[in-house]
Amino acid sequence: MGNQMDRLSHLSYAEVPTVDPNGVDTEDGPRIGVSYIFSNDDDELEDGCAVDGTEKDPNQEEKQYDQRDEVECAVYNRDECIYEKSAKSASLEVYSPENLLNKCNAGDLVEFVATGQYPHWAVYVGDFQVVHLHRAEVKNSFLTDASQGRRCRIVNDLYKFKALGSDMVVQNAMEQVGLKDRELSWRNSECFAAWCRFGKREFKMGGEIRIGKQPYRLKIFMSDKHSHVLEFQSLEDMIMEKRRNDHLGRTAVLQELAAHFSSLLEHTSIH
Template identity: 65%
Template sequence: MGNQVEKLTHLNYAEVPTSDPNGFDPDDDGPRIGVSYIFSNDDGDDDQDDNLGHFSSVNNAVSHDEKPFDPQDELECAIHYREECVYERSTGAAAQSAESLLNKCRPGDLLEFVATGQYPHWAVYVGDFQVVHLHRAEIKNNFLTDVSQGKKGRIVNGLYRYRALPPEVIVRNALDHVGSRDRELYWRNSECFAAWCRFGKREFKIGGEIRIGKQPYRLKLLFSEKKSHVLEFQSLEDVIMEKRRNDQIGKVVREAILYSNQASALFCAAQTV
C-alpha cells in the first residue's frame, strides 16, 4: 500500500486515476461520482499557463496555441461545499482587452485572463495599472497590460461566494508576497493565490484542508439543461485544479471525453456478460 501511495503522489495531474470517470447525471438526483486526487508539487503553477503538457481527446490532441476566446466553449459549472454553493459560473461571460479593463478596475479586484486552449490566468489589481500574480512559480508585480500578453480579461469578483476582505487588506495580502517563489509558495496556481488574497481563506492554500476520506466538495459541470457531470473532492484546492483543467480543454472536448469513457465502460460491461 505504501508503494502504491508513493507512486500516485508522483503522477502527473492528467495521469491520476479516478474511481469512476464515466456517466452523466441528467436529473441531478442520481448517485454522485466519487473522485479523489493526490497531487505532487510537480503540478505547481508555472502557471499552468505556459502550455504544460498535452491532454488528448478522443481522436484529437488539444492545441495549446493561443486562440481568440470563445465564451460558448466555456463550461458552466458550480462548486458546492456540502449543501452550500461557494462558486458559480455561467457561460458566455464577456471578456475585453486589457486596455478596456483598466478603466473598470479598482484596487482589490480579481482579474481573469482567458484564451481558448490555455489555463486561465488570475491576478489581483493593486492600483496604478499594476497587478500581483503567481507566474512561473513566483509571485510578481507587473503592469496589467504586460500580464495579459494579448489575452482578453474580465473582473471575476463574484465567482466565489465568500465575503471579500476590505480592498486595502486584499492589496496588502498580494504585495506582501511579491518575490516569494518555489518552496516559499503556499499556492499551486494563480487562481488559488488571487482568491486567497481577496478572501483570506486557508482552503485556497496547499494543504489548507486535511484529507481524511470524506469528500464534502462537489464540482458540477453543466453541458445542457439535461446533461451534467458531478465529481466529488476532499478539498477546495483539488476542485480548483480539476476546474482549471476543464477550463483549458473546453466544453466540446470535455463532453467528447465523457461520451468516449461512457461508451468504453458500456463495451467492457457487454464483454463480461
Template identity: 70%
Template sequence: MGNQVEKLTHLNYKEVPTADPTGMDRDEGPRIGVSYIFSNDDDELEQQQQQDSVGRDMGGEHPTPQPYDPRLQEVECAVYYRDECIYRKRGSGGQLSTYTPENLLNRCKPGDLVEFVCQAQYPHWVVYVGDFQVVHLHRLEVVNSFLTDASQGRRGRIANYLYRYKPLSPATVVRNALEQVGCKDRELSWRNSECFAAWCRYGKREFKIGGELRIGKQPYRLQIQLGDKRSHTLEFQSLEDLIMEKRRNDQIGRAAVIQELSSHLQAAEEEEEDPDLCGFPSNPQSSEDLRDKSLLTL
C-alpha cells in the same frame, strides 16, 4: 493525483504556512496529505509562444486564430462544499464576457480579481492593486506587474462574482497581495495563480497548499454542465485538488471535456451491459468509476 512531485515538494507540514491574513486562523493540529504538485500554467503558455515564434522565423504559416468565444470554449460548472454552492460559472447573462486589457483598466478597482483567458491555455488570475498594476503568481514567484504586461495579450474579465465567499475589505486584499511579492520556490503556499488570487481576496486557508484535511468522505463536488438538462459530478477531498481539475477543463476546452466524459460514461455502460461480465467481472470498475457513474444527473 497520487504523491508525485513535478517541481517542488514541501518536506513536512511545518514548512507550509497556513495563517489567515485576518489573524483569526489557529492551528488545529496536524493535517494529512502534504505532497503537492505545482502548476505549469505559465510554462505551457511560454512554450506555446516560443513555438509560434519559431514557426514565424522559419517562414511557417499558422492558421489565423479564431476570436475567443467563452460560450464555446469554457466549461459551465458549479462547486459545492457539502450542500453549499461556493463557486459558479455560467455562460448566460453575459457573465463570461471578456475585454481587452486596456478596457479592463477602466473597469478595475483595487482589490478586484481579474481572470485572463485564451483558447487552449490555463486561465491566469491576478489581483488588481491600483495604479494600473497587479500582483500575481507567475513562474513560481509572486510578482508585481502592469496589468497589460500580465495579460500577455489575453482578454480578461473581472472575476469577483465567481467565488461566493464573503470578500475581505479592498484594502486588506491589496495588502495581502503586496505582502507576498517576492515569495518564490519553497516560500510559496499556492499551487497556481487562481489559488493565490482567491486567497488574497477571501483569506481562506483552503486555497493554500495542505490547508485542510484530506481524509474521510470527499466534501467537495464539481458539477460539470454537459447540456441543458445533463450534468456530471466529481468529488474531491480538498478545494485545491478540485481547482486543479477545473483549470484542466478550462485548458482543454468545453468540447474536449464533453467528449471525454461521454466516452467514459458510454464505455462504463457498455461494460455493465456485457453479459459476459455479469456476476464475475474479469476487470471490475474502480470505486471512483462507480462513484462517477452514480453521480450522473439526467
C-alpha cells in the same frame, strides 16, 4: 520545483461513487466522484505552450477566445454552492486589457483567458498594476504586461465567499511579492488570487486535512438536462481539476466525458 506533489493518475471511475450535490439522485444522468492530487505546474503551461505542453509555433496565429467554449460548472461544499460559472453570465464579459483598466478597482480579481491555455488570475492593486503568481514566483506587473495579449475580465463574483476589504486584499497581495519556489503556499495563480481576496486557508496547499471524506463537488453542466459531478477531498484539488477543464474547453471536456461513458457501457455489457 518547490512545493511539488507527485502527480497521480485518475482513479478508476468504476471504483468511485455516484453523487449529487444535494445528496439525492435525480434524472440528470451519471455522476461520478473522484479525487486527485496534482503538482503545481499548471501555470508553467500558461504562456508559450500549446495544449499538449509543447512549445507553440510563434508564427502560428492565436485562436480567438470563444466564450461559447466555456465549461459551465458549479462547486458545492456539502450542500452550499461556493462557486458558479455560466457562459451566459454578463459578469463574464471579456475585454482587452486596455479596456478592462477603466473598469478595475483595487482589490478586484482579474482573469486572463485564451484558447488552449490555463486561465491566469491576478489581483488588481491600483496604478494599472496587478500582483500574480507566475512561474513559481509572486510578481508585481503592469496589467497589460501580465495579460500577454490575452483577453481579460473581472471575476469577483465567481466564488461566493465574503470578500475582505479592498485594502486588506491589496495588502495580502503586496506582502507576498517576491516569494518563490519553496516559499509559496499556493499551487496556481487562481488559488493565490482567491486567497488574497477571501483570506481562506482552504486555497493554500495543505490548508485542509485529507481524512478520507470528499466534501467538495464539482458539477459540470453538459446540457440543460444533464450534468456530471466529481468529488474531491479539498478545495485546491477541485480547483486544479476545474482549471484542467477550462484549459481543455467545453467541446473537449464533453468529448472526454462521452468517451468515458461509452467505456463504462462497454465494460458493463461485457460483464
